[in-house]
Amino acid sequence: MAKKIEKICCIGAGYVGGPTMSVVAKQCPEIEITIVDMNEARIAAWNDCDLNNLPVYEPGLAEIVAEARGRNLFFSTDVDKAIAEADMIFISVNTPTKTYGKGKGMAADLKFIELCARQIAAVAKTDKIVVEKSTLPVRTAAALKSILDNTGNGVNFHILSNPEFLAEGTAVEDLLNPDRVLIGGENAEAIQALVDIYAQWVPEERILTTNLWSSELSKLTANAFLAQRVSSINSISELCEKTGANVDEVSKAIGLDSRIGPKFLKASVGFGGSCFQKDILNLVYIARSYNLHAVADYWDQVILMNDHQKHRFADNIIQTLYNTVSGKKIAFLGWAFKKDTNDTRESAAIYVADYLLSEEAEITIYDPKVSAERIYADLDYLNTRSSAENRRLVRVVSDPYEATSEAHAIAVLTEWDEFKGYDWARIKQEMKRPSFIFDGRKLLNRAQLEEIGFNYYAIGE
Ligand code: NAD
Ligand code: UGA
Numbered sequence: 001m002a003k004k005i006e007k008i009c010c011i012g013a014g015y016v017g018g019p020t021m022s023v024v025a026k027q028c029p030e031i032e033i034t035i036v037d038m039n040e041a042r043i044a045a046w047n048d049c050d051l052n053n054l055p056v057y058e059p060g061l062a063e064i065v066a067e068a069r070g071r072n073l074f075f076s077t078d079v080d081k082a083i084a085e086a087d088m089i090f091i092s093v094n095t096p097t098k099t100y101g102k103g104k105g106m107a108a109d110l111k112f113i114e115l116c117a118r119q120i121a122a123v124a125k126t127d128k129i130v131v132e133k134s135t136l137p138v139r140t141a142a143a144l145k146s147i148l149d150n151t152g153n154g155v156n157f158h159i160l161s162n163p164e165f166l167a168e169g170t171a172v173e174d175l176l177n178p179d180r181v182l183i184g185g186e187n188a189e190a191i192q193a194l195v196d197i198y199a200q201w202v203p204e205e206r207i208l209t210t211n212l213w214s215s216e217l218s219k220l221t222a223n224a225f226l227a228q229r230v231s232s233i234n235s236i237s238e239l240c241e242k243t244g245a246n247v248d249e250v251s252k253a254i255g256l257d258s259r260i261g262p263k264f265l266k267a268s269v270g271f272g273g274s275c276f277q278k279d280i281l282n283l284v285y286i287a288r289s290y291n292l293h294a295v296a297d298y299w300d301q302v303i304l305m306n307d308h309q310k311h312r313f314a315d316n317i318i319q320t321l322y323n324t325v326s327g328k329k330i331a332f333l334g335w336a337f338k339k340d341t342n343d344t345r346e347s348a349a350i351y352v353a354d355y356l357l358s359e360e361a362e363i364t365i366y367d368p369k370v371s372a373e374r375i376y377a378d379l380d381y382l383n384t385r386s387s388a389e390n391r392r393l394v395r396v397v398s399d400p401y402e403a404t405s406e407a408h409a410i411a412v413l414t415e416w417d418e419f420k421g422y423d424w425a426r427i428k429q430e431m432k433r434p435s436f437i438f439d440g441r442k443l444l445n446r447a448q449l450e451e452i453g454f455n456y457y458a459i460g461e
Helices: 017-027 040-046 061-068 079-085 111-123 140-148 171-176 188-198 212-243 247-255 276-289 293-320 348-358 372-382 387-393 400-404 417-421 424-430 446-452
Strands: 007-011 032-036 073-076 088-091 128-132 157-161 181-185 207-210 329-333 362-366 394-396 409-412 436-439 455-458
Touching (some): 007 017, 007 079, 017 061, 017 088, 061 171, 111 128, 128 140, 128 188, 140 157, 157 212, 188 207, 207 212, 212 276, 212 293, 276 293, 293 348, 293 409, 293 436, 329 348, 348 362, 362 400, 372 387, 372 394, 387 394, 400 424, 424 446, 446 455
Parallel strands (some): 007 088, 032 073, 181 207, 329 409, 409 436
Antiparallel strands (some): 157 181
């Protein structure tokens, strides 16, 4: 019989920890869950009475937090207390690409993970199941085990790998109805304890158990395969633009082959998000560390293609605007890396903007969920120019019509649904002529816009 879990602690109240544990709390009201984070502002935002102020925007999430918070879901900065009381501890902290030392720009930075392990080792007085929820390099569990097994305090730890496959913007739906839940481990009882939690709402045939290393490696592999599909179709989009083929038609034609499938074949300005690039870089780094250079080079191409796609989108804007954007107003619709999220990490918009700003464009940005503060922080982080210069060249507005008024061109960077319903005739009226639209998401209606008089360019057409 597996131990029945009564108290869970989740370390990391971010885009994964917050939504994942909120859904577990909703589905398992008998389990008390405390999500802890060392970021006080983030915890305060999770505890905010006004649900519009939650730090993560996801459709359906606020309702779940409203239902469970204060009942069996708690947000706290008291990490030690939550660790001490829990039977099961999820580690859901960030694992960004290293920015220093060995593996800089490639390897995953595991310092936050190690800190968690050391804190658990220091605080735990009773046996714990420690669950890797973060995305980690294969064999990380061996390092965690070595830290946890050497405390000398007689506490037993079992480590499980339970990678998260949710996508932002659909996190709640993905968590409530996952394609699969993956649990890797060595101890049958510990595995069963976690299976029992998910089995409260996930059909058992979708709960897959494997050894630790397969589970860790499957997460990196899944992201690499998904990103590869986007880079593959984006590579074909460029060929479409030269040949008169239409990339949406090609996607549909190949996606109807059940071996290929229709999903994740939408050509775009390039994939963004906090994970695809970081996880592929990590995979490439791991392959190289085993001297598997052919493997490393193969996956590296997915990233090179993605960089190329962002670059050529910006280049096309410059070339079409008579080879100069200096002093020209370009309106950006969208800054988030995809619709229905306020997350901007690695968004293609950042890199397209940076490229155009280096050509002295003046950019006005509208995004329904992203703050001006976030946008300036994204640009400043690149260190391409001073932050004063970023603020001189970039304006962030809360009205799309203000963004597009007097603009030479509009660039659609995120596929927010609301963009489709704008008064495009009014926008045309208020723009400079000729009026250009560069649709990096293939979102808008070509026939309608050309009828109004726009010069409309879309990826892969
Ligand atoms: P995030 O940056 O949004 O959240 C991580 C949180 O952990 C931060 O709030 C940070 O303050 C906190 N933290 C870091 N170290 C801590 C410590 N020692 N003690 C307490 N709190 C600490 O990151 P995220 O997007 O939630 O991603 C977390 C992990 O999940 C990553 O490994 C990522 O690759 C993986 N993942 C992310 C997604 C996604 O869609 N974002 C999906 C699947 C998997
Ligand atoms: C992705 C995976 O889909 C999740 O399964 C995984 O858990 C997660 O990464 C992670 O590990 O972080 P996410 O990055 O949130 O999820 O969002 P996606 O829907 O995968 O989109 C990623 C990027 O690819 C976005 O910029 C999106 O616009 C782009 N994309 C996606 C395309 O350009 N075309 C497509 O057909 C699909």
